[in-house]
Amino acid sequence: MKLRFYLNNVEVEYEIQPDEYLAQVLRRNGVLSIRIGCDESACGSCTVLVDDKPVLSCGLLAAKVEGKHVTTVEGIQEEANRLADYFGDEGADQCSFCSVGFALIVHALRKEYKNPTDEQIKDYIVGNICRCTGYQSQFKAIKAYLKEAK
Amino acid sequence: MSKKFKVVNNKTHSVDGHAEMMGRAVYTQDYEAPGSLVLKMLRSPHPFARIKNIDTSKAESLNGVKCVLTYKNVPHVAFSRAGQGAPQPSPIDKFILDEYVRFVGDEVAVVAAINEKIAEDALKLIQVEYEVLEPVLDYKTAYKNKSVIHPESGISQAFEMGFRPKDNVAASYEMEVGNVEKELEKCDVVIEHTAETQAQAHAMLEPHCSNARLDEHNRLVIYTSTQTPFHIRRIMAQTLGMPLSQIRIVKPRVGGGFGGKQQFHCEMFVALVTLRTGLPSKMVYTREEVFASSYTRHPMCITMKIGADKDGTIKAIDCHALSDTGAYGEHALTVFMIVGSKVLPLYNKVNAVRFGGRVLYTNHVPAGAYRGYGAIQGNYVLESAIDILAEKLHMDPVELRKKNSMKEKETSPIFEIMGEGTKGTAMIMESCKLPYCIERGAELIDWKNKYPRKEVGPHKVRSVGCAIAMQGSGIPFSDMGSCAITLQDGGFYMVRCGATDIGQGSDTLISQIVAEELMTTVDKIVIYSSDTDLAPFDVGAYASSTTYISGNAAWKTAIKMRERLISEAATMLGVKENTVEFDGKKFVSGEKEISLFDLSNKLIYSAPQHQVAVTESYIGHVSPPPFMAAYAEVEVDTETGEYEVIEYVSVVDCGTTINPMLAKGQVEGGIVQGFGMASKEAVLYNKNGQMLSNSFLYYHVPTTKDIHKLTTEFADSYEPTGPFGAKSVGEIGIDTPPAVICNAIYNAVGVRINSLPITPEKILKAMKEKENR
C-alpha cells in the first residue's frame, strides 16, 4: 500500500506493507538515524516525533502516520548539534546509540514545558534507556541545555 | 605528584559524539550492502537435545530462500567463540553448528533469504526431530552428573586448565600461599561467609549484528559490532580454513559492549552465507536473541573464610568458588581466576591465602566476558565478609579496611601466581591511593554522622555501607596494542590504531595522548579505528586494557613521531638534530626555522618527497590496578523492604585521568550497571530451562528515575608505567555496588542478603525470619 506523509516537512510517498512499523519503513528508505535498540517499544532509541509528539517508531504502525508530520533527527540538526555540545561538556556521550532518541525526546520536552522541574524532566526522559552513562551526566547536560536554550 | 598537561587530563569533547547525536550512519547496520540476504536462526526449544533428523528441503524450496545452513553442511571444526588471544585460554568446545543443542535458544539452523518475512517463513518449514536429553539446570548438581553436556569428540583445551568435559567441568583451579588451615587455627576470630551471584545480561542498546560482502578482490569483508576485530579474523580464518589475508573485519561505531561483544555472534554465519552464495548478507539479533541466545555473566557461589587477630589484623583468607559457565566454556577459566586474582590482593598483609574451585557446564545460556569479569562476584562476597568480620571484632568497617588494605609500594604474592589462565606477573604497586580513597569517601558520605543508621520516619531508616575494590590494566605479556601515525601534508596527523572504540571513548583519549605528545590540539588529529586492513594490530577492548596498553602504544608512537619530525626538520634546515626546538607548530634552530605546515608540504611535494610514518607497539609488563573506595546511603522502608540508593560516592585512583569527563562516565556507568546487578537485574529461567527475562519488559536495567545522586571523585595519582600516568578505569566502577548495598542494607535493618539481586522481598523475608528467631 502507499503511504504519504511529511518527513521533516517534505512530502514523501513510500510503498509499505500493512503490517510494517514506522522504524523499519524509515530505515528502509534511507533514514538511518533511526536506531532500533529493542524493537519491542521498551528502550526509547527509535524515538521520532509525529505531529510534534514523541513516539516510539518501532511501536507505531507505519500506516498510522498517513498525512502526518514525522520529524526525525535530520529535521532538528541544529538542536541535536547544540545538545551534543552539552553532552560533551558532561561526558554524557559514550556509545551514543541512545543519543538520537534523547535529541528527539529533549526537543519535544522543550516544546512542551517552559520551565520543567527535575521531576518533570525525569518523567519525560524515563523511557529512554542508556546502558553506558549512569544517567547523571545526561541529566545534567539536558538540564543545562534546557536552561540555556529556553 | 600529578603533572601539568595541556590536552590530556583536560576536558575534551568526545571526537564522535556530535555525529552520533546528529544521526549519522555510523553503526554496523548502517553499512549493510544493498540487496543483502537476511539471516534468521532456528533455535532450540529444548535445553538439551540431539538432533536426530533435520529436513530443510521445504525451507530450501521456498521462493526467496538462498541458503540453509545446518551442522550437516558447515565445517565441523571445534573453536572457541571467546574472542581471546592465542593460545586460547578457554575450552575449545563449540562447533559452528552442532548435532547437539545445549540450551533453549542454541543454534540449530540458519536461513538466508531475500527478506525477513521469507526467512521467518522458512524457519517454520524446517522439520527437526530431537532426541530430548536430561538437562542440567543447577550448576551445584553439574559436577559428575550422569547427564554429560559435552559428550562429543573433537573438543579440547589449548593448555591444562582442568577441562574435564566427562565430569561437566569446563575448568578448575587451585592455589595456595602459605598454609591457610594452620593460619586460621591461630587466629582469634574466624568468620565464614557464603553468597551467590546471579547471571546478568549486558543489555547493550545496539543488538549484536554483522554483515558481509565480497570485495573487488573477492575477499570477504565483514562489518561487525565487535570488541575484538583481530581475534575475530584469526579465529574465523582458522575455523573456516581460510587464509587470514582473505578476510577483512571492519568495526564501525559500536553501540555498547561491556564484554558481550568480545565474543562471536553473527560473524561466522554471515561469512558462510556470503562465501556460499556470493551475495552480501546481514544478520541482526532480535532483542530476545540478545538476551536469550548470547552470553551472560557467570553465576557463582563463593565462600570466604577470613581469620584475624583481636586487634583487627587479617591473617588468612580462604576462598572457594563454583562458577556456572552454561552450555559453552567461553571465559570459563579466566573469569574464574579473576575472582581470586583481582579481589584477594586487596588485603595483602595476610600470611596465607588460598583460592580454588570449579567452573561447571550447565544447560543455561553460556556465560562469557562481562565488565567486572569475576571481580564483581568476588568483591561482593569478600567485602560483605569484611563487614561481618568488623562486626565480630567490634570495629568500624572503614577502620578495618584502612588497617589491612593495599598501600603504595606494597605487593601481593598473588600477582606472581595468578594470571590470565596461566602464571601471573609479580609487581609492586607504584601507584596506590587507596588509603586516600577510603578517607575521602567517608568524608563525602559523612560516615561519622551517618554510620550505622538513622530513623527518618515512622517506617523509614537511612544507613550507609562501604566497600573497596581493585581491577587490573590489561594482561601482562599478553595484551598488545599498536598505533601508526603519519604526518599528512597540511601539517596534521593521521592516527590509525587497533584500539577498539566501543563507546568508551578510546578514539578520543588516544587522540588526546597523541596531541599532548606532539604539542598540538585534538583537531589536528584524524583517528581511525578499527579495521584489520587499515589499522595495526591490537587485541581489542577487554581486560581494562585500552587506556593502558593501547594508550601506551599511542604514546610510544607519538614520541617516535616527534623524534622523526625533529630529524626531518634538522635535515631540511641543515642543522644538527640536537639544536632543533619543536613547540608543536614550528621547528627552530638558532636563526633558522620552519613551520610544521611548511615541513609537511615540502616533505611530500618538494624534497625529499617521502611520507613520514611511524608505527610502534606496546606490551604490558605489569598490570597496575586501579583502586577505589565506594560508599552508599540507602533509605529503607521497614514495612515493605523497598529501598532507594540516595547517594553513591566513588573515589577512584586510576592514575591520571586522560579524559576526566569520560573517566567519570566510565565510573558512573559502571556504578549504575553494578547497581542494576546488586539491586534489580536477574536472568530468570523457568523449570524447563527457558529464559523468562528475555525482554527489556522483564529484565530490569536501571532507568533515569532509579538514580538519585552519584558523587564521583578521582584521587591525585600518577602511575609511572602508564601513558602520562594513567591506569585503567573501564571496569573498576562496576565492582563495588553489590557489597556496598548489601552492607548498607545490613546496617539499616540488620539483615544480610546473601544472594543477588538484593530485592525488597528478600529483605522483608529476612527481617521476618530474624524477628521470629
Add this chain to the structure above:
Amino acid sequence: MSLRAKEYYRASSLEDAYNKLKENPKNVIVGGGLWLKKTGLEYHTIIDLSNLGLDQIKEDKDFIYVGSMVSLRDFENSPIINKLFNGVIAFGVREVMGPAFRNIATIGGSVYGRFPFSDVIAALLPLDVKVKLYPNQEMSLNDLVNYRGKLDGIIEQIIIRKEEGKAFFKKVKTTALDFPMINFSIVNRSGKNYIAIGSRPGVAALAYKAMEEADKGNYEKAAEIASQELQFLDSSNISKEYRIDLTKVYVLRGLKEVNE
C-alpha cells in the same frame, strides 16, 4: 516472529469498522498497535479507528467521556482528568512506561486488553466507570474486566462519573519502566471506600469485603481482609507471600491517606 497482516483498513465510521470486523475472524481493531506487534500473530485486516474522532475527552456536569482512541498521554495531561481526585488517576496512568510509549497506547486498547499488569485498569477500577461498546452495549468497567471471552463490540468510549473524594495509587515495581509486581488503587468517593488491587498476578479486582470493613473505619482489619479475599499467586519475580505482605501495608496506608 513479526506481526503479519494482509490489509490495512481505515474505517470511515464505527458501523463501517464493525462490519469490517465481522467480515473475517482474522480481522482485528488496532488501538495503538503496541500489543498487536507483540502478539506476532497472523491477521487478515488491521482496522484503524483513527479517523472517527474518538480521540476526544469531553465532560458535562456529572460525567467525563473519554474516546477510546485517546492516548494515555493525552488522558494523563487532560485538565479534566487532572481535576479528578487531585490528579491521582492521571498519576496512575503516568506510571506506564515513558511518554513516547503513552503517546501511542490508547485508553480503548488498554481497557480492551484487560491486561493483568494494567495500571490503567487498576487506576480506574475504584471509580464509577462505564464502557460503551459499539453497536449497543454498555457495561461497567468491572464487568468488562471480568468478562471472559472475546468482546463482541468495539470500545467507543469510557464514561467516568465525577465524584468528590480522595485517591491513592501505588505501583510496586523494580524500575520505573517495569510492569507492576502488584498495584493498589484506593479511592474514597462520595464517602465510600473502594480498593482495587491488580497484578496479583490476576487482572485488577475490587476487594469488596475489605471495602465494607473500611467503611466502618477499621482500616487495619480491612487491609488484613483484602490480603485474604483476593487471590494472590507466585510470579517469576515476586512470591505470593510478598504480594500478601505488601497488600497489608499498602491497603492500610492507602485507606489512611484517602480518609485523612
